[in-house]
Amino acid sequence: MARVVIDPITRIEGHLKIEVEVQNGKVKDAWSSSTLFRGIEIMLQGRDPRDAYLFTQRACGVCTYIHGLASIRSLDSALGAKVADNGRIIRTLIHGAQYVHDHPVHFYHLHALDWVDIVSALKADPKKTADLVAKVSPYSPGAGVNDFKAVQARLKKFVESGQLGPFANGYWGHPAYKLPPEANLMAVAHYLAALRQQARTAKLMAIFGGKNPHIQSLTYGGVTCATDLTPDRIAEFKYLWMETMNFVNDVYIPDVLAVAGFYKDWGKIGGTKNFLAYGDFPMGPKEPDSFLMPRGAIFNRNLAKVEPVDITQITEQIKHSWYEGDPKGLNPANGETIPKFDKYDTAGRYSWMKAPRYKGEPMEVGPLARVLVAYGKGVPAVKENVDAVLKKLAIPPEALFSTLGRVAARAIETKVIGEAMGTLIGQLVDNIKKGDLNICDERTWDQMPAEGMGAGLNDVPRGSLGHWINVKEKKIANYQMVVPSTWNIGPRDAADKLGPLEEALVGTPVADPKRPVEILRTVHSFDPCIACGVHVIDTENNEVYKFEVV
Amino acid sequence: MSKGKGVLERLERKGISRRDFMKYCTTLTATMGLSSAYVPKVAAALANAPRPPVIWLALAECTGCAESTLRTMYPWIDELVLDIISLDYHETIMAPSGEAAEKSLHDSITKNAGKFILVVDGAIPTAANGNFGTVAGKTMIEVAKEVAPKAMATICIGTCASYGGLPAAAPNPSQAKSVSEITGLKTVNIPGCPPNPINFVGTVVNFLLFGKLPSLDDKGRPLFAYGQLIHDQCPRRSHFDSDEFVTNFNSEEARKGFCLYKMGCKGPETYNNCPIVRWNDATSWPVQAGHPCIGCSEPNFWDKFTPFFKSS
Numbered sequence: 001m002a003r004v005v006i007d008p009i010t011r012i013e014g015h016l017k018i019e020v021e022v023q024n025g026k027v028k029d030a031w032s033s034s035t036l037f038r039g040i041e042i043m044l045q046g047r048d049p050r051d052a053y054l055f056t057q058r059a060c061g062v063c064t065y066i067h068g069l070a071s072i073r074s075l076d077s078a079l080g081a082k083v084a085d086n087g088r089i090i091r092t093l094i095h096g097a098q099y100v101h102d103h104p105v106h107f108y109h110l111h112a113l114d115w116v117d118i119v120s121a122l123k124a125d126p127k128k129t130a131d132l133v134a135k136v137s138p139y140s141p142g143a144g145v146n147d148f149k150a151v152q153a154r155l156k157k158f159v160e161s162g163q164l165g166p167f168a169n170g171y172w173g174h175p176a177y178k179l180p181p182e183a184n185l186m187a188v189a190h191y192l193a194a195l196r197q198q199a200r201t202a203k204l205m206a207i208f209g210g211k212n213p214h215i216q217s218l219t220y221g222g223v224t225c226a227t228d229l230t231p232d233r234i235a236e237f238k239y240l241w242m243e244t245m246n247f248v249n250d251v252y253i254p255d256v257l258a259v260a261g262f263y264k265d266w267g268k269i270g271g272t273k274n275f276l277a278y279g280d281f282p283m284g285p286k287e288p289d290s291f292l293m294p295r296g297a298i299f300n301r302n303l304a305k306v307e308p309v310d311i312t313q314i315t316e317q318i319k320h321s322w323y324e325g326d327p328k329g330l331n332p333a334n335g336e337t338i339p340k341f342d343k344y345d346t347a348g349r350y351s352w353m354k355a356p357r358y359k360g361e362p363m364e365v366g367p368l369a370r371v372l373v374a375y376g377k378g379v380p381a382v383k384e385n386v387d388a389v390l391k392k393l394a395i396p397p398e399a400l401f402s403t404l405g406r407v408a409a410r411a412i413e414t415k416v417i418g419e420a421m422g423t424l425i426g427q428l429v430d431n432i433k434k435g436d437l438n439i440c441d442e443r444t445w446d447q448m449p450a451e452g453m454g455a456g457l458n459d460v461p462r463g464s465l466g467h468w469i470n471v472k473e474k475k476i477a478n479y480q481m482v483v484p485s486t487w488n489i490g491p492r493d494a495a496d497k498l499g500p501l502e503e504a505l506v507g508t509p510v511a512d513p514k515r516p517v518e519i520l521r522t523v524h525s526f527d528p529c530i531a532c533g534v535h536v537i538d539t540e541n542n543e544v545y546k547f548e549v550v
Numbered sequence: 551m552s553k554g555k556g557v558l559e560r561l562e563r564k565g566i567s568r569r570d571f572m573k574y575c576t577t578l579t580a581t582m583g584l585s586s587a588y589v590p591k592v593a594a595a596l597a598n599a600p601r602p603p604v605i606w607l608a609l610a611e612c613t614g615c616a617e618s619t620l621r622t623m624y625p626w627i628d629e630l631v632l633d634i635i636s637l638d639y640h641e642t643i644m645a646p647s648g649e650a651a652e653k654s655l656h657d658s659i660t661k662n663a664g665k666f667i668l669v670v671d672g673a674i675p676t677a678a679n680g681n682f683g684t685v686a687g688k689t690m691i692e693v694a695k696e697v698a699p700k701a702m703a704t705i706c707i708g709t710c711a712s713y714g715g716l717p718a719a720a721p722n723p724s725q726a727k728s729v730s731e732i733t734g735l736k737t738v739n740i741p742g743c744p745p746n747p748i749n750f751v752g753t754v755v756n757f758l759l760f761g762k763l764p765s766l767d768d769k770g771r772p773l774f775a776y777g778q779l780i781h782d783q784c785p786r787r788s789h790f791d792s793d794e795f796v797t798n799f800n801s802e803e804a805r806k807g808f809c810l811y812k813m814g815c816k817g818p819e820t821y822n823n824c825p826i827v828r829w830n831d832a833t834s835w836p837v838q839a840g841h842p843c844i845g846c847s848e849p850n851f852w853d854k855f856t857p858f859f860k861s862s
Contacts, residue, residue: 006648007686010641013613015685039723040716048857054844055852058716061614061744062642084800105620113645154632163601163636169654170645195628199621203833210839211829212621213614213744217839219799224840226804236833339723341678352682442800445859520647 004513009523011110013062014530016489018523019346022510027519030498030505032489033344033351034530044479049075049471050445052479053218056467059481063529064213065098065205066460067481070467072218077454078471079220084438086229087222088282089428090208093237094215095281095460096421097204100244102461103367103414104201104252106527108194111407114521115259116187117177118167122156124148124185132182137254139246142193151189171517176509178262187259190251197251201244207237220448221441229432229439238425245418256411260393260404267395270403270504270522274299274361275369276487278309278466280459281417283424292420293382293413293459296373297358301401303376309358311457311466314482316354320491323354328494332468332480353486353530355493364500365463365487366526371409372400381419385412403504406525450474462529463487488526501526601633602758603658603666606640607697609690610683610717610726611672615708616642618744622751623831630751634758638666641685652686659700667757668701669750670694673710673717674732675724682724691732698733703763705738706730707750709846712739712770719852730770738763739770743846748827749775769849771821780817780843783825786810796840804840814859816845 007017014034021029040059044052052075057068069091076083126148133143158164171177179187202212208225209215217224260266279288279295288295296306317329324338344350355362363369374382389408390397399405441448451472458465463484470478490499498506504522511518608616620627631637638658644651658666672690675682680689688696698704706729709715717726730737740750753772756764764772781787789795789809796803796810811818820843824835836843844858845851 008641008647008651010644010647010651013642015608015683042721042723043716043719043852048859050859051856054858055716055719058612058614058743061612061617064614064617109643118645158632161600163603163638165601165631165635165637166640166644168638168646168657169650171650192628195620196626199623199626199831202621203830206830206833208839210834210836210841211746213617215839216836216841216844219841222800224799224804226799226801226840227807228834228839339682341681437805438800440800442798444798515650516648 002513004510004516004519006516006519009520009528011113011520011524012528012530013060014528016523016528016530018505018519020505020510020516020519022513025509025511027505027508027510030502031346031350032353032491032499032501034353034489039339041479041481044476047476049078049469049474049476050220052469052476054216056481057214059483060529061213063098063102063461065094065209065215066458066465067467068215068218069095070456070458070460070465070481071469072220073456073458074454074467074469075220075456075471077456078452078469079449079454080452081221081441081448083285084222084440085285086428086431086436086439088285089424089431090223090225090439091218092281092283093421093424093428094205094209096417096424097201097241099461100241100248100414100418100421101198101201101205103410104194104248105198106410106461107252107256107407108191110527111524112187112191112259113170114517114524115177115263116179116191117172117174117184118155118170118188119159119172120177120179120181121185121188122152122159122181124152124181126152126185129182129185132258133186136258137250139250140254141246141250142189148185148189151192152185155188171515174515174517175511176517179259180262183258183262187255190255193251194247197244197247200240201247204237204240204244207233207240219440222439224440226437226439229428229437234425234429241418241421241425248414248418253411253415256407257389257392260408263404264393264395264399266404266521267399267402269508270525271401271405272362272364272500272503273301273401274358274363275372276309276358276363276365276464277370277373278457278459278464279370279373281420283420292379292417293370293374294377294379295457296377297363298369298372298376299361303372303397306373306376311455313359314356315360316356316482316486317493318354319494319496320349321351321354322349329354329357332466332482351491353490355490355499356482356487357493360495362493362497362500362503363487365484366406367410367413367461368400368406369463370459371413381416382412385415403522403525410527445474460484462527485526485529489528489530501528601636603662604635604637604669605655605658605666605697605701606637606669606671607693608641609670609672609694609711610675610724611708611710612716613642613671614744615671616640619707619747619750621830622747624748625751635667635754638662648686655697659697663700664702666701667754668698668704669707670698670704670711670729670737671707673714673726673728675717675726676732677723677725694729694732698729698735703738703757704729704733704735705740705750705753706770707740708745709741709743709849709851712737712741713849715743716852718850737770738766738772740775741769741771741847741849742822743851745847746775746824746827746829749823767821771847775823776821776847778821778823780820780822780825780837783823784817784837785825786837799840807840810837810840810842812861813842814857814861815842816848816851816855816858817843819855820845820848822847
């Protein structure tokens with residue numbers, strides 16, 4: 001039996017180490033360890049609650065904005081801010097922009113190299129590549145024979161320079177790569193095209209957010225971008241959104257389906273059992289009823305029974321984490337953890353992440369959880385797209401519980417959420433037409449209540465994200481975050497039950513332990529984002545208090 | 551100019567016209583505060599071969615600085631990585647993981663000792679002997695001390711690597727420090743949370759063009775980008791001078807684009823070029839989005855400038 005340690009895991013946000021035990025060519029056991037601690041919540045104690053969104057947004061620059069959104073929603077809830085309808089729409093549009101930016105970047109730039117052999121693309125026939133693309137996506141841009149010739153020539157020149165930069169020491173030629181050279185060349189061309197598209201798509205967030213990464217236009221009850229509610233700004237947004245959706249529909253989705261077609265065996269690898277989604281995308285003022293992606297929990301893959309979510313049933317457990325305190329952990333509302341590093345020990349403590357559990361169970365969060373909850377609840381746009389993908393790939397619904405299912409779900413929700421942005425743009429135009437230019441709570445800070453407790457529940461690209469805030473005398477008395485990657489990537493719990501990623505890795509084939517590309521496929525399918533997963537909550541205040549779920 | 555001809559041929563083969571290429575050279579040249587006579591020289595500098603090796607270390611960071619760099623448009627990121635520099639180590643985009651990734655790092659720093667440019671994002675945690683942050687089993691202190699002295703120059707991208715930034719905000723739970731505090735080396739600092747990619751790319755191009763790093767202020771910041779106060783370049787400055795202020799984000803004054811000083815704007819104390827170059831292909835910048843500047847390119851801004859929404 002061989003122990004394999006992969007540190008650092010690259011093509012993720014943050015610092016992650018994976019250790020696996022391999023027996024007979026398969027992973028038998030796995031440990032996920034996050035290796036950085038910053039302590040953002042400690043910094044927030046005693047600060048102005050309005051500053052929290054700026055601090056917490058820096059939890060992560062890949063999933064930029066979303067902690068800012070979670071934070072400002074928790075403040076709205078704590079102080080009873082009145083959310084202006086335009087505020088709701090613009091916040092949700094920026095959120096949508098983050099999805100249509102982030103998911104394609106994940107597929108092409110963080111995940112694709114696990115499936116695509118760049119070197120093999122050198123052997124492709126550009127004509128056959130053009131034929132392939134014409135078949136999988138008739139409207140794909142830049143897909144002529146000459147386009148692929150140019151990409152191939154550029155790649156050849158790059159390889160011949162001998163300076164392979166970020167592509168040096170890749171697992172090229174590994175037997176787990178299954179794409180024919182033409183599909184590899186198509187993917188390389190789109191890897192490059194997506195690099196440019198993401199810079200253009202990021203402009204969507206800057207229009208109403210001031211800049212990207214780390215937008216700067218939030219305030220309690222809405223947004224600050226008063227001078228951007230103009231026809232030229234909305235038109236700029238709309239046309240960039242259409243450009244992005246063309247890329248999603250004509251390049252991203254067809255590529256996911258084409259690549260998946262060669263890796264159908266990954267529909268049986270990397271699955272988990274339980275799924276949790278807080279839900280998000282308020283399409284109207286009433287939350288959570290108006291959510292495009294609904295709230296719910298699924299146990300033991302039972303899609304027929306999507307349960308309501310009770311956040312008092314969440315615990316954060318620390319038996320295997322570098323923190324002091326009750327190993328069984330407590331609800332985030334009254335946590336009591338203190339960082340205490342001793343040593344890396346897979347039999348003992350091995351991660352800076354805690355192990356969140358819902359009703360005592362590990363829960364997968366993220367695109368697959370959201371899509372399964374929506375599918376189980378029969379949300380038409382989701383059901384239609386999931387069924388179309390299953391039909392196209394000729395795979396059964398059970399194949400969704402897998403590494404492949406996670407990749408497909410990410411693409412499906414990009415389309416569903418992206419398309420809903422059109423409705424939101426229409427709502428914004430209608431409001432302005434009616435003369436409604438309100439963007440946030442009309443009260444000044446002096447007029448706002450000085451105390452309150454609140455929670456902001458969100459579903460962001462990597463999964464369910466909760467921020468909890470307690471405001472006293474206009475200052476932060478306590479602040480906590482329970483973030484998606486902690487749910488997915490966290491370690492074993494008090495009962496030694498594996499975290500979702502650890503569970504998903506068990507059974508993953510490993511052809512060559514020195515070149516563990518198969519392990520990376522499953523790790524990357526969760527889109528780990530580690531920086532925000534590592535944090536600590538109030539060390540002094542053990543007070544038990546109740547949070548109302550917004 | 552023979553080198554410049556080479557890059558133009560390469561670009562033309564990719565469908566990029568000479569005009570497009572000269573456009574981004576012009577943009578970069580303008581950002582760097584150089585006269586237009588330098589445009590052809592910038593073009594030539596970008597055509598260097600072999601491509602200069604760059605190692606990028608990600609320490610206690612949020613990856614926002616790497617994401618920001620991905621947003622560069624003049625040149626695009628694929629041009630920067632494939633045609634201009636050789637990005638030999640960057641955990642967020644590189645193909646290999648684990649031992650193979652470590653090999654990429656060690657191969658490059660050995661082969662290119664004294665010749666590579668080191669870029670660092672993120673601060674360095676020092677609590678628990680540095681064990682609050684490790685990569686490949688080594689503390690970030692060890693990694694920085696091993697790699698930085700071998701570099702020709704170290705560029706800190708973002709306020710965290712430059713001055714400690716967010717992790718170092720009070721009470722600095724991980725006892726985070728800047729790269730120069732840990733290594734004792736003088737670094738070129740491109741602060742911002744994150745910085746505008748045009749300032750980072752401008753610095754790299756300056757280096758390729760003149761063979762040396764740009765002129766710096768006393769905080770290690772390139773003067774071409776950080777030479778002037780936001781306040782002195784702000785399009786809302788006339789409102790400040792006329793006593794026209796926003797005092798409520800949901801107001802007629804806010805809709806008229808009045809000055810945000812009374813909402814806590816830190817433009818009068820912050821050196822950066824945001825009002826001129828703006829963000830994301832000049833789409834906007836925070837003050838244009840009706841929000842006060844938070845002074846993110848100044849050392850210690852998370853403590854010195856907070857609460858952000860109180861005017862100083």
